[in-house]
Amino acid sequence: MVKKLLLGTLLLVLTGLAGAQGVELTGAGATFPYPLYSKMFDVYYQTTGVKVNYQAIGSGGGIQQLIAKTVDFAGSDAPMTPEEESKAGSEVLHIPTCLGAVVVTFNLKGINELKLTPDIIADMYLGNIKYWNDPRIQKINPDIKLPKLPVTPVFRSDGSGTTFVFSDYLTKADIKWAEKIGRGKTLNWPKGVGGKGNAGVAALVNQIEGAVGYVELAYAKQNNIPVALIKNKKGNFVKPDIESISKAANVKIPEHLKVSITDTENPEGYPISSFTWILVYKDLSYLKDKKKAKELYKLLYWMTHEGQHYTKELDYAPLPQSVVKIIEKKLTTLTFEGKKLQ
Amino acid sequence: MKTRKYMDKIFKAGIITFSILTIAPLFIILITLLKWGINALNLDLITRIQRPVGERGGALNSIVGTLIITTIATIIASPISILAGVYVAEFPDKLISKITAVSSRLIAGIPSIVIGIVVYLWCVKPMGGYSALAGSIALAIMMIPNIVTATAESIMMIPKDYREASRSLGANFTRTTLKVIIPFALPGILTGLLSSFSRIAGETAPLLFTSFGNPFLNLNILKPMSALPLLIYNYATSPYREWHQIAWGASLILILIVFLVSIISRLGVKKWKA
Amino acid sequence: MIKSFKGKTGEGGILPPFAFLKRNKSEDFIFIQILKASALLVSIVIFAFLVTLFLSSWPFVKTYGLRALVSRVWDPINESYGALPFIVTTILVSILALLLSIPFSLSVAFLTKTRNLSERVKDLLTTSLNLIAAIPSVIYGFWGLVALAPIMRILQLKLGYPPYGVGIMTAVLVLTIMIIPLSASIASEVMKLVPEELEEASYALGANTYETNLKVILPVAKSGILAGFLLSLGRALGETMAVTMVIGNFNNFPSNLFGPGNTIASLIANQFNEASGMHQSGLIFLGLVLFLITLIFNFTGNLLILRRVRK
Numbered sequence: 001m002v003k004k005l006l007l008g009t010l011l012l013v014l015t016g017l018a019g020a021q022g023v024e025l026t027g028a029g030a031t032f033p034y035p036l037y038s039k040m041f042d043v044y045y046q047t048t049g050v051k052v053n054y055q056a057i058g059s060g061g062g063i064q065q066l067i068a069k070t071v072d073f074a075g076s077d078a079p080m081t082p083e084e085e086s087k088a089g090s091e092v093l094h095i096p097t098c099l100g101a102v103v104v105t106f107n108l109k110g111i112n113e114l115k116l117t118p119d120i121i122a123d124m125y126l127g128n129i130k131y132w133n134d135p136r137i138q139k140i141n142p143d144i145k146l147p148k149l150p151v152t153p154v155f156r157s158d159g160s161g162t163t164f165v166f167s168d169y170l171t172k173a174d175i176k177w178a179e180k181i182g183r184g185k186t187l188n189w190p191k192g193v194g195g196k197g198n199a200g201v202a203a204l205v206n207q208i209e210g211a212v213g214y215v216e217l218a219y220a221k222q223n224n225i226p227v228a229l230i231k232n233k234k235g236n237f238v239k240p241d242i243e244s245i246s247k248a249a250n251v252k253i254p255e256h257l258k259v260s261i262t263d264t265e266n267p268e269g270y271p272i273s274s275f276t277w278i279l280v281y282k283d284l285s286y287l288k289d290k291k292k293a294k295e296l297y298k299l300l301y302w303m304t305h306e307g308q309h310y311t312k313e314l315d316y317a318p319l320p321q322s323v324v325k326i327i328e329k330k331l332t333t334l335t336f337e338g339k340k341l342q
Numbered sequence: 343m344k345t346r347k348y349m350d351k352i353f354k355a356g357i358i359t360f361s362i363l364t365i366a367p368l369f370i371i372l373i374t375l376l377k378w379g380i381n382a383l384n385l386d387l388i389t390r391i392q393r394p395v396g397e398r399g400g401a402l403n404s405i406v407g408t409l410i411i412t413t414i415a416t417i418i419a420s421p422i423s424i425l426a427g428v429y430v431a432e433f434p435d436k437l438i439s440k441i442t443a444v445s446s447r448l449i450a451g452i453p454s455i456v457i458g459i460v461v462y463l464w465c466v467k468p469m470g471g472y473s474a475l476a477g478s479i480a481l482a483i484m485m486i487p488n489i490v491t492a493t494a495e496s497i498m499m500i501p502k503d504y505r506e507a508s509r510s511l512g513a514n515f516t517r518t519t520l521k522v523i524i525p526f527a528l529p530g531i532l533t534g535l536l537s538s539f540s541r542i543a544g545e546t547a548p549l550l551f552t553s554f555g556n557p558f559l560n561l562n563i564l565k566p567m568s569a570l571p572l573l574i575y576n577y578a579t580s581p582y583r584e585w586h587q588i589a590w591g592a593s594l595i596l597i598l599i600v601f602l603v604s605i606i607s608r609l610g611v612k613k614w615k616a
Numbered sequence: 617m618i619k620s621f622k623g624k625t626g627e628g629g630i631l632p633p634f635a636f637l638k639r640n641k642s643e644d645f646i647f648i649q650i651l652k653a654s655a656l657l658v659s660i661v662i663f664a665f666l667v668t669l670f671l672s673s674w675p676f677v678k679t680y681g682l683r684a685l686v687s688r689v690w691d692p693i694n695e696s697y698g699a700l701p702f703i704v705t706t707i708l709v710s711i712l713a714l715l716l717s718i719p720f721s722l723s724v725a726f727l728t729k730t731r732n733l734s735e736r737v738k739d740l741l742t743t744s745l746n747l748i749a750a751i752p753s754v755i756y757g758f759w760g761l762v763a764l765a766p767i768m769r770i771l772q773l774k775l776g777y778p779p780y781g782v783g784i785m786t787a788v789l790v791l792t793i794m795i796i797p798l799s800a801s802i803a804s805e806v807m808k809l810v811p812e813e814l815e816e817a818s819y820a821l822g823a824n825t826y827e828t829n830l831k832v833i834l835p836v837a838k839s840g841i842l843a844g845f846l847l848s849l850g851r852a853l854g855e856t857m858a859v860t861m862v863i864g865n866f867n868n869f870p871s872n873l874f875g876p877g878n879t880i881a882s883l884i885a886n887q888f889n890e891a892s893g894m895h896q897s898g899l900i901f902l903g904l905v906l907f908l909i910t911l912i913f914n915f916t917g918n919l920l921i922l923r924r925v926r927k
Contacts, residue, residue, distance in 0.1 A: 060890025194865030544752020
């Protein structure tokens with residue numbers, strides 16, 4: 001009996017190992033684009049048969065695992081820091097895949113729209129504004145009766161690019177925040193509860209009355225939780241949607257593509273917009289399999305071209321054409337064992 | 343005088359109440375599990391793999407993953423643990439036995455997340471990727487103490503006469519152990535094996551940094567693989583109602599596997615003894 | 617089951633004694649070496665574990681010494697590695713869970729000792745406890761998150777606290793349920809060891825159930841029960857999944873029992889994937905610390921049980 005069981009398992013293991021015919025790519029990182037990526041990779045599998053296993057463990061995790069070379073590519077909404085790039089050893093390309101928005105969402109019964117300013121948001125997270133009916137909030141929302149409910153900030157418990165974008169914005173727009181907290185993927189939050197991934201934050205905001213949280217737009221839309229209109233640099237209260245995101249991205253994009261577009265100068269731009277990137281080493285030799293390297297190139301090309309069709313329906317903004325041109329040039333620089341991939 | 347009677351009554355009422363309250367959570371959780379889990383138990387759950395939100399997805403890849411990872415872990419852990427258990431039982435006074443017994447207990451005390459960290463450093467980084475095998479290794483380490491103890495205790499319960507009778511018939515230590523002692527100890531050993539199996543089937547922490555997860559159905563143990571606990575963890579912390587439903591269904595399936603293996607081990611043991 | 621021996625030399629025939637003995641002896645030698653090697657392998661595993669943990673923590677300890685254990689701020693990007701909040705929260709949550717579990721485990725143990733209860737009921741109790749112990753941690757976390765937390769929120773609102781739902785108290789409640797089976801079963805086993813004559817003598821002298829159980833049996837079984845508690849404390853300390861799903865993941869000292877916090881295990885689960893260099897070394901160091909704390913409790917518990925059994 002035992003022998004049969006062992007034999008069966010051995011057979012299964014061997015079959016499994018033998019079945020490694022098709023190319024499979026492994027990626028990890030940002031939860032910000034996960035709704036889009038899971039759709040993209042699903043379609044990609046249906047159309048090409050290439051399996052892309054992407055685990056949304058947060059941008060921090062993605063970057064570290066790319067540095068450790070345990071994954072083929074990483075997803076991140078935060079560009080690599082100089083320390084991270086030096087740890088990586090060789091050059092890492094940042095390939096933008098779409099534009100998204102970090103929205104401020106909240107849980108207040110019966111209230112679906114709210115205007116907020118960066119200093120209010122900062123003070124809610126710093127613990128300086130303790131109740132929703134604070135005069136500062138009430139002042140810019142005169143038509144809404146705000147309840148005396150404690151403010152519960154919700155943040156990310158994992159290393160997050162979304163946190164980076166959020167804090168990057170607040171660092172630019174609020175001096176108190178810049179001094180006390182600053183920007184980063186993991187911050188020293190003085191108050192509140194942490195959720196795992198954008199999904200975890202959305203879940204907690206959904207469950208806790210009086211909660212305020214920051215999530216990518218798609219998560220707010222998918223879960224029917226309200227989003228705040230945020231006062232941008234030019235003084236306008238802007239609602240996050242595909243247009244206001246694209247407007248914020250209407251800036252000169254540098255060749256290295258690692259640009260932050262928060263706190264936009266554009267009067268109709270949403271102030272907490274961001275690119276999100278797929279990170280790959282320029283030298284793909286560590287993939288050990290030339291076929292794999294070629295598939296990775298094809299995947300990246302597809303994501304930034306045909307894949308863009310799936311952005312709008314999931315509330316992400318497509319890449320501007322100027323950016324796509326730069327990406328195409330960048331992708332041709334990918335090498336495998338010294339030679340260009342072409 | 344009356345105080346004593348009074349205290350006696352309170353005491354009796356107390357221990358009954360507290361005992362009922364102890365098993366109350368079990369029923370509450372099981373009922374919750376059954377209510378929402380059965381709702382989720384449809385064909386989709388066991389025939390479909392993970393899909394994006396909004397598409398019909400299921401837990402097939404995770405179910406298969408759990409079965410593969412746990413079985414491989416058992417296969418890895420069993421030989422070493424059983425043989426070590428035999429040694430400890432047969433030569434209890436040797437230094438190696440004493441060290442092994444202590445080591446076994448030490449392993450049992452390692453927090454499961456720490457096991458995950460160490461196996462990540464041992465396997466995932468050097469191998470250049472996450473894999474089901476790394477997950478199995480982590481789980482196998484967790485199984486060692488249980489199987490060693492179960493083996494040693496089963497063997498120690500066998501009366502000395504059996505061994506002496508076998509020896510007197512001319513059999514050496516090897517034959518005696520393999521053909522007499524182990525067969526008699528087998529029920530206990532198998533119980534230890536199967537109870538370890540059902541215990542680690544539900545472990546999540548060791549798999550976080552080793553097996554990683556995989557939305558596709560994967561049979562290759564050198565690649566990342568999903569497992570029911572990982573699925574439940576990810577879906578439970580999400581805000582999507584449909585994913586919560588799948589998590590309940592997956593929880594029900596996981597508990598069924600755990601309970602089923604326990605029952606089989608107990609029945610199988612009875613049958614063997616007969 | 618004793619089969620006849622068909623050696624290579626045929627069915628039990630008369631053989632030159634030397635050949636027989638030599639083959640048997642060499643077979644034994646090989647077999648015992650294999651057994652020895654397997655036993656050694658088990659020890660090598662734990663040894664290698666400890667070596668890995670120490671080596672990987674060393675860079676952190678070399679740079680920051682043991683200051684991390686008493687510093688209060690955990691902020692890796694600003695190179696501040698204060699782990700005191702997590703150590704305190706880990707111990708706080710575990711001890712509270714233990715204290716809360718005591719009346720339950722003792723009640724179950726007393727109940728299983730009573731003669732007045734039918735065997736079937738006692739079996740039901742034991743089976744239920746086994747089932748509670750068999751439920752995986754992640755399912756407890758799931759249940760805690762979607763079933764217990766909402767109830768906690770209602771309670772918190774009534775008491776005037778922010779309705780977090782997740783937090784220290786929720787984690788303690790879930791942990792309590794999880795550790796009761798272990799301490800209950802050890803307490804039951806230990807109480808069974810108390811000689812019946814003692815119990816009968818007590819009743820014969822006119823003591824009632826309350827007095828016999830609390831003043832006679834309990835003191836005698838004291839050290840064993842304490843051992844059970846220490847072992848459950850050890851279990852609670854290392855618990856990861858259920859805790860991380862309901863504790864709120866707040867990296868500072870909890871402001872009150874209803875507020876969120878973070879344990880060492882939960883911190884590692886949250887941050888290990890993204891950590892490298894000093895941060896990773898620091899987390900591994902904390903893992904080592906957690907292991908050592910758990911070790912002390914488990915070791916003491918086992919020692920007490922051994923002494924109990926020898927008595």
